[in-house]
Amino acid sequence: MMSQLSRQRVFFELKAALQGEVVVPGDYLYAQSVKIWNAAVNKLPAMIALCENTTDISSVVKIAGEHHWKLTVKGGGHDWSGLALAEDGIVIDLSRMRGVKIDAAKKEATIEGGATAGDLLAAADQFDLVAVTGTGSTIGMAALTMGGGYGPLTPKYGLALDNLISAELVLSDGRLVNAGEKENPDLFWAIKGGGGNFGVVVSMKIRLHDAQPVLSGQFLYPWSEAGRVMMACNEYAKSAPDELSVITGIVPGPAGECAVIVALCWCGDLHAGEMFFADFSREGKPLTQKVQQMRYKDLLSQFDTFETKGNYNDMKTRWLPDLTDESLAVLMKAGAERTSDQSTILLQYFYGKPARIPESSSAFGLRKPHILVLIISSWSAGDDVYRNIHTKWSRELSNDLAQHALPGGYPNVLTTEEPEQVLAAYGKNLARLQRTKSFFDPEKMFSSYPISLPATIRMHKNKNLVKSFR
Numbered sequence: 473m474m475s476q477l478s479r480q481r482v483f484f485e486l487k488a489a490l491q492g493e494v495v496v497p498g499d500y501l502y503a504q505s506v507k508i509w510n511a512a513v514n515k516l517p518a519m520i521a522l523c524e525n526t527t528d529i530s531s532v533v534k535i536a537g538e539h540h541w542k543l544t545v546k547g548g549g550h551d552w553s554g555l556a557l558a559e560d561g562i563v564i565d566l567s568r569m570r571g572v573k574i575d576a577a578k579k580e581a582t583i584e585g586g587a588t589a590g591d592l593l594a595a596a597d598q599f600d601l602v603a604v605t606g607t608g609s610t611i612g613m614a615a616l617t618m619g620g621g622y623g624p625l626t627p628k629y630g631l632a633l634d635n636l637i638s639a640e641l642v643l644s645d646g647r648l649v650n651a652g653e654k655e656n657p658d659l660f661w662a663i664k665g666g667g668g669n670f671g672v673v674v675s676m677k678i679r680l681h682d683a684q685p686v687l688s689g690q691f692l693y694p695w696s697e698a699g700r701v702m703m704a705c706n707e708y709a710k711s712a713p714d715e716l717s718v719i720t721g722i723v724p725g726p727a728g729e730c731a732v733i734v735a736l737c738w739c740g741d742l743h744a745g746e747m748f749f750a751d752f753s754r755e756g757k758p759l760t761q762k763v764q765q766m767r768y769k770d771l772l773s774q775f776d777t778f779e780t781k782g783n784y785n786d787m788k789t790r791w792l793p794d795l796t797d798e799s800l801a802v803l804m805k806a807g808a809e810r811t812s813d814q815s816t817i818l819l820q821y822f823y824g825k826p827a828r829i830p831e832s833s834s835a836f837g838l839r840k841p842h843i844l845v846l847i848i849s850s851w852s853a854g855d856d857v858y859r860n861i862h863t864k865w866s867r868e869l870s871n872d873l874a875q876h877a878l879p880g881g882y883p884n885v886l887t888t889e890e891p892e893q894v895l896a897a898y899g900k901n902l903a904r905l906q907r908t909k910s911f912f913d914p915e916k917m918f919s920s921y922p923i924s925l926p927a928t929i930r931m932h933k934n935k936n937l938v939k940s941f942r
């Protein structure tokens with residue numbers, strides 16, 4: 473807990489240094505900024521810096537460092553555990569830095585650190601170009617890319633991080649550096665998978681691709697078809713061409729009952745895609761099915777409608793090597809035992825181009841084909857009295873899946889509560905990642921999910937013992 477005097481000093485130093493505003497509890501803009509995707513998070517930073525430019529960011533980093541204040545960065549606010557909000561610390565809010573510039577000739581985008589997937593796609597679409605994003609348009613591109621970035625274009629073009637050309641970061645001493653293949657290659661390697669653990673990403677240069685209409689297919693099946701459809705999906709994914717992406721999972725049906733969704737996206741020759749979808753639609757009897765051509769950016773808006781704004785959430789994740797009868801049985805049991813009819817279990821298939829990239833090319837630790845399982849326990853405000861019951865459901869499912877899963881899990885969804893899972897996610901890349909962290913952020917100022925060994929006790933310059941679990 474910081475003293476009132478320290479608070480006032482830091483507040484006035486920030487105010488004097490920044491072009492952007494500094495807001496505190498009670499301010500309208502503060503209340504807006506602390507609202508993140510997950511309403512279950514109620515962390516309260518001491519102050520929030522609404523940065524306007526790189527100089528602002530550099531000033532906040534220096535002032536936070538001089539006063540030994542906890543510091544976090546907020547991009548799109550989608551980290552479900554609230555990693556973007558420093559409890560009783562300072563937040564660098566990047567919502568005023570969402571600019572995107574397109575170089576159509578080079579097929580490159582330069583985005584500011586706070587740009588979302590929607591910002592990037594809207595700008596690229598004007599030039600008939602497209603970028604690899606996740607499935608949601610409001611997710612921050614910088615954090616999505618630094619953690620991985622699985623999305624509908626991933627089988628064809630790689631993870632979002634495979635499309636990163638370079639990045640500019642403000643390091644813990646306030647310096648601005650460039651990270652790319654030639655400049656600071658270790659840092660470049662580390663931010664491709666190591667998350668927001670190295671500095672504040674002020675801008676990123678991202679490779680774009682020619683945009684063509686995509687074919688989206690959404691099939692909703694009754695619970696009685698669940699096992700057969702999910703297994704059929706698994707078989708399709710195993711032999712799928714790079715043009716196809718496959719998501720399946722357990723979701724609420726029209727009346728909140730358990731149902732199974734299959735969301736396919738085809739980005740290639742449309743006639744071939746239509747034939748593929750026609751073949752798939754012979755699997756089972758869907759309750760509803762919608763196959764349509766659309767711009768990729770509109771596909772993302774379609775996924776946004778699955779998010780219930782203002783809901784409370786608990787998220788867990790596993791990487792499965794395959795869907796087997798045993799792992800399917802675990803998923804089906806959990807589906808039938810959901811404690812909230814808004815909870816979902818999504819399976820996103822990883823294969824194609826990103827699986828042909830060597831594991832050593834970036835910090836991201838898993839390149840062999842796998843299934844990303846996202847377990848999202850979700851409930852409304854009125855149901856929050858039963859929070860423990862809902863979180864028990866997601867945690868038990870994660871534990872039950874562990875015996876069928878690969879080590880680790882998708883770091884972008886892991887938290888400080890799961891350090892072993894985070895560390896295991898990096899496999900052979902962990903040692904290099906930790907060395908790079910020690911070199912570029914020796915004081916561990918930047919904390920995303922924990923890539924360092926847990927519970928280290930460090931002596932700070934002000935002689936205070938600070939317990940760090942970053």
Ligand SMILES: Cc1cc2nc3c(=O)[nH]c(=O)nc-3n(C[C@H](O)[C@H](O)[C@H](O)COP(=O)(O)OP(=O)(O)OC[C@H]3O[C@@H](n4cnc5c(N)ncnc54)[C@H](O)[C@@H]3O)c2cc1C
Pocket residue numbers: 509544545546547548549550551552554555556566585586605606607608610611612613614615616619620621622623667668669671672673674779884885919920921
């Ligand atoms: C509903 C939902 C859907 C999702 N779908 C997908 C998906 O399809 N594919 C996928 O791969 N992932 C997906 N994710 C995971 C998502 O990619 C991560 O949660 C990501 O970290 C969110 O980034 P953000 O900027 O929106 O979040 P924030 O909460 O703002 O930031 C997340 C972390 O990154 C740090 N950070 C943010 N911006 C910067 C920056 N510019 N510089 C340095 N550090 C920064 C923050 O400090 C924090 O530690 C999803 C998450 C949710 C909740």
